[in-house]
Amino acid sequence: MSKKWNVSKIKIISIFFSLLLALFILVQIICVVTHTTLPALITSVCSREIRFAIELSLITSLISTILCIIISIPTAYALARYDFFGKSLINTILDAPLALPPLVAGVGLLILFGTTSFGKALAEAGIVFVFTPLGIVIAQFFVNVPFMFRILRGTFQGINPRYEHVAQTLGCTDTQAFWHVTLPLAKNGLLAGSIITWSKGIGEFGAALMLAGATRMKTETLPISLYLNMSCGELNLAIAAATILIIISLGSLFIFERYGGFARVF
Amino acid sequence: MIKIENVSKNLGEFFLKDVTLDIGTGEYFMILGPTGAGKTILLEAIAGIYNPDSGKILMDGRDITNIPPRRRSISMVYQDYMLFPHLTVEKNIAFGLKLKKIPTEEIEGKIEDISRMLNIRHLFHRFPGALSGGEKQRIAIARAMVTEPNALLLDEPLSALDTQTREDMRRELKKIHSVTGITIIHVTHSFEEVFSLGDSVAVMSEGMIVQVGRPDDVFRRPNCEFVANFVGVENLFKGNSTINNGISDIDINGSAIVSAACKSGDCTVSIRPEDILISRNKIESSARNSFNGKIVAVIDKGATIKIVADCGIPISAIITRRSLDDMGLREGMSAYLTFKASDVHLM
Numbered sequence: 001m002s003k004k005w006n007v008s009k010i011k012i013i014s015i016f017f018s019l020l021l022a023l024f025i026l027v028q029i030i031c032v033v034t035h036t037t038l039p040a041l042i043t044s045v046c047s048r049e050i051r052f053a054i055e056l057s058l059i060t061s062l063i064s065t066i067l068c069i070i071i072s073i074p075t076a077y078a079l080a081r082y083d084f085f086g087k088s089l090i091n092t093i094l095d096a097p098l099a100l101p102p103l104v105a106g107v108g109l110l111i112l113f114g115t116t117s118f119g120k121a122l123a124e125a126g127i128v129f130v131f132t133p134l135g136i137v138i139a140q141f142f143v144n145v146p147f148m149f150r151i152l153r154g155t156f157q158g159i160n161p162r163y164e165h166v167a168q169t170l171g172c173t174d175t176q177a178f179w180h181v182t183l184p185l186a187k188n189g190l191l192a193g194s195i196i197t198w199s200k201g202i203g204e205f206g207a208a209l210m211l212a213g214a215t216r217m218k219t220e221t222l223p224i225s226l227y228l229n230m231s232c233g234e235l236n237l238a239i240a241a242a243t244i245l246i247i248i249s250l251g252s253l254f255i256f257e258r259y260g261g262f263a264r265v266f
Numbered sequence: 267m268i269k270i271e272n273v274s275k276n277l278g279e280f281f282l283k284d285v286t287l288d289i290g291t292g293e294y295f296m297i298l299g300p301t302g303a304g305k306t307i308l309l310e311a312i313a314g315i316y317n318p319d320s321g322k323i324l325m326d327g328r329d330i331t332n333i334p335p336r337r338r339s340i341s342m343v344y345q346d347y348m349l350f351p352h353l354t355v356e357k358n359i360a361f362g363l364k365l366k367k368i369p370t371e372e373i374e375g376k377i378e379d380i381s382r383m384l385n386i387r388h389l390f391h392r393f394p395g396a397l398s399g400g401e402k403q404r405i406a407i408a409r410a411m412v413t414e415p416n417a418l419l420l421d422e423p424l425s426a427l428d429t430q431t432r433e434d435m436r437r438e439l440k441k442i443h444s445v446t447g448i449t450i451i452h453v454t455h456s457f458e459e460v461f462s463l464g465d466s467v468a469v470m471s472e473g474m475i476v477q478v479g480r481p482d483d484v485f486r487r488p489n490c491e492f493v494a495n496f497v498g499v500e501n502l503f504k505g506n507s508t509i510n511n512g513i514s515d516i517d518i519n520g521s522a523i524v525s526a527a528c529k530s531g532d533c534t535v536s537i538r539p540e541d542i543l544i545s546r547n548k549i550e551s552s553a554r555n556s557f558n559g560k561i562v563a564v565i566d567k568g569a570t571i572k573i574v575a576d577c578g579i580p581i582s583a584i585i586t587r588r589s590l591d592d593m594g595l596r597e598g599m600s601a602y603l604t605f606k607a608s609d610v611h612l613m
Contacts, residue, residue: 165315166348168335170362170413180361184352 108208155189273321
């Protein structure tokens, strides 16, 4: 018995710490979802305000994810396939929003769209970002595009360019080779990137708060709703928003782990 | 058919330097060289994947140097096959034809024909991930051949296969060449392949072509030490074999060699130099082959010594330095070379 203890001391200590950490995370999730009763939760989720927040979150995150995909595919492909002047600098700049606190990103966006002549010109043309749902979309896009970009860049780097070479000898233009071969092969990375971008978009708070503000029933996404209702003591509504966010996060994590295990985000 | 004139290309790690080649229509042309010699880039330059930094590539007299790959009608098969993993075998083969907007019935007919020739009909609905190396190779060749290209480029098609599959595939390539009459450019690092398949061979080293000629000529008359070292390591002969009582009697330019392998007709004979026994006097043994010859070369290879004796045909043997000293062998001396019938390999 004593011998067995000697052999596995490090095993027992390390497993103990991993259990402790898992317990800590589990307990705080359970605390949130069990704070109210189920009927109260259902009533809150069905309230006009929470339904508005769900809808706004889904729409803005969907649009910002699509934007991230559209912009990231060519960007990631260029940086994975070609050598050009300034490539490493561009790589560094594109990663910057990952390290930037979202609040700071929001301030930057607010200054860009609110005070510069570029922003004013856009506003005059009817494209208003400040304190509008459009601002939420652009804030989500700005903060989350590096995730999509990095996953896709890794995916494209992992696809042997010889697939495209063969496709070209068989009659493809380089664009056709990309569409018929490289993009289908990047399917898993694209799916994983979309899931993580979308779920981060749903949870985006700091940058959206700065640019779009926290106006009830106007720019009220789920995280904003959580914040507003927490501040004014509407605990049931706050918990409802939090519970939905937890479900979305855990679901996304599961899908990401399943399809995007090969893609490196950090 | 394909003329390469002073082509240079620098890709950093790999490069081509002033490559000039003339490949005839219907020729089975081999490019031989060690790893890193630039053989694959040469194929890619011919296929149009890379534009050369300088020089010209002509096809049937037409300058194709800056024409994109899709308009060259030259197909390429990479060493690692590069089958599209997201498509079934059938769709892989049909890939090139679909792009050409050929009617579906015609596509079906063509892939049926090529699949019968390469015996891959039964694999149509499988995905490439689940196939063996030999099967993948056949499918890659089918995909390349079905578009009826002007030339077929093969990048080390046999090196990744096991011995038996390699032998089958080699026969298959010979068949494809004789049935279709297509021009084939085949890259390899094995001189045995050159000998058994090639009409002509170009030897490459460090991005340059060092010798071009018929395999026999390059083998017998290497023009520099590199070629001699690279191709001259083995005893390879072309001969004619007849089977008698379960063993093969092979006639090589009047010299008779006995092999335990059974194969009749024209064949390539190889004997590993380390399987050959050298003696000053004739020895009685169970070995079926014994030749008397004059030593024409004693080559110091470091740990071992290579001895080349003229026995009607030039035969090389490898011995240790100790044996050389003990026997006192020198150029010009007469010696006996003895080897077993089971050490004589036929291709």
